Amino acid sequence: MENSHASRRKAYVIDTNVLIHDPNSVLQFEEHRVIIPMTVLEELDKLKSVKAAVAGECRAAIRLIDRILGDAEPEQIRQGVPIFREAERTHLGTLSVLMDTHDMPTKEPLSNELNDNKIINQLVALQAGDINTKVVLVTKDINMRLKARACGLAAEDYHNDQLVSDIKQLSSGCLEIEGSFWSRVKAVDTLHRHGEVLHFVPREYFTEPLFLNQFVIDDEGFTGMVREVTGENVVLADLKRDTLMHRQAWGLRPRNLHQALALHLLMDPFVHLVSLTGAAGSGKTILALAAAIEMTVVGKRFNKIIATRSTPPLAEEHGFLPGTEEEKMDPWLGAISDNIEALHLDDHSPSGSIQYVKEKANIQFKALNYIRGRSFQKSLILIDECQNLTPYQMKAIITRAGEGSKVVCLGNLAQIDTPWLSATSSGLTYMCERFKGFRHGGHMRLQGVPRSVLAEYAEANL
The missing domain is CATH 3.40.50.300 (P-loop containing nucleotide triphosphate hydrolases)
Structure with missing residues (x-):
């Protein structure tokens, strides 16, 4: 039973806010069926001329949808039009439009006064009519996800362009080392190049991930800037802390x-x-x-x-x-x-x-x-x-x-x-x-x- 449930086809229904967040989101669901409710298309049409801040994203999403649907007949649009990626002859997944309908086979769990409720009601009916397909609502609206789950639907956030799962993973731009940095380094090569003092520190002395233009500081006054990272060495430009602290820009000094x-x-x-x-x-x-x-x-x-x-x-x-x-x-x-x-x-x-x-x-x-x-x-x-x-x-x-x-x-x-x-x-x-x-x-x-x-x-x- 569990294997049968896991092997069900998936149909991802994309909400308006996802298309605003990433107009190319319809291309990110690989081999699965992608569905866009007619209500979402209507919202995009309204927002492209009313909400200036998101008009560009709305128009970009509409253009992409139009390119995919092309000259498809209405019945094919309802069933699903193949999504062809650029430079690919084969397609992965399909795109279809969920039409508004008033003859739903199931009782509507929510009032149709709100567009969110209208979409959820349509998906409840869609899921009831096809138990072999798992309908998944993709929205960045937390409250809409809660209502969808309360109605028995699967709902999730859009994570395709989310590179960190916790904001604590975001680099501060500065690696801070307790005590003395040089106390942990047993060997180093130093040279002068282009007016800079560069330290070639073996990579083995760093357990933390490093990237270019990241700073390395310690409690003893050392301040370095990562110039190169190779498999063998980390090249640090030696910056004088006193010089940094006394630098001015338009009369302003750092505190x-x-x-x-x-x-x-x-x-x-x-x-x-x-x-x-x-x-x-x-x-x-x-x-x-x-x-x-x-x-x-x-x-x-x-x-x-x-x-x-x-x-x-x-x-x-x-x-x-x-x-x-x-x-x-x-x-x-x-x-x-x-x-x-x-x-x-x-x-x-x-x-x-x-x-x-x-x-x-x-x-x-x-x-x-x-x-x-x-x-x-x-x-x-x-x-x-x-x-x-x-x-x-x-x-x-x-x-x-x-x-x-x-x-x-x-x-x-x-x-x-x-x-x-x-x-x-x-x-x-x-x-x-x-x-x-x-x-x-x-x-x-x-x-x-x-x-x-x-x-x-x-x-x-x-």
Whole structure:
């Protein structure tokens, strides 16, 4: 009986939020049958023109579904159209559309007033009509999964682009060693190359996984940065801790070692992608902004600074705000403006300094929705609140970086506002894992809350 149950065919029913999270999700179920309820198609059609933040994902999902279904007849669409992958002549699995029907053979367990309930009722009827197929609802809506299970259906989250099962597995960007690092190393080769002191440490002395541009620190003052990892050696660039702590960017100095390491990544001309995570007030935004202004105004490395972020779902309900694009984005990019002010509080004329910096650094506030399709050359792209982006959205933004550009991603994985995202499925987590080991990328999780004693106490106790 158990073997018979395990060998049943599976039909995966994809919810709207999964298609928004990953428009290519219909291709990720291998040889199984994939079903999209008509209600989901209707929701995608509505969201593509109403919800600007997810319109691109909705349109991408619709285009893919249309490509797969092609010129299939209605009956074939109901039964299942073969899913052909690119560059493959054979197909794995099928895609079908579950039509709305009012003559269900079973009693509807839930009221049809809500779309979620309507879908669940259809799946209950579908499961009752085909006991040889296991119907599985795939949704990122926890409450919908609970209701589906209560109605006797199998339901699960979408995990295809989830690279870590626990957020604790996400690297901090810094390997911290108790005591002295050199006390555990018996042999090392050291040489000077390109102005750096490099230590070739045998790989056997490291039990922890290492990746390029990761930092190694100990309690005795050693600070190293991983330059190479081979089967035999780990090459560490020796960084002087005093030099790191006294480095400035637009008059700002780091308050702790983790901020100093983050600033080192931000200012490094060979690091093109930097991600900074940490609690509210840990210094992510002000560090990134100070480094951006320093590199743009003083270093002349960039022609402009592009500041953007995802607008929260509630923001879209207020309609279009009046004014220029910058004025429309100001409520959502207030953190950027606040930190520009914080960098010039001690100036003789703070307001004049702020306006000077905005013009001199050519700081532009851009709505995330209008970045798609553009290419930014020699620009520093600063993306705030990245924890609210999906992996698909992260890719859409990072691929906008043109020649000579740098992307800085900021976020706090404890403050996710997007309903269908969690810390493990966030685009920020996905990006940090995918770029781990990328020669031109770096990640740092900031520690502590230097904003104020009050902020630090609130972060720990509220």
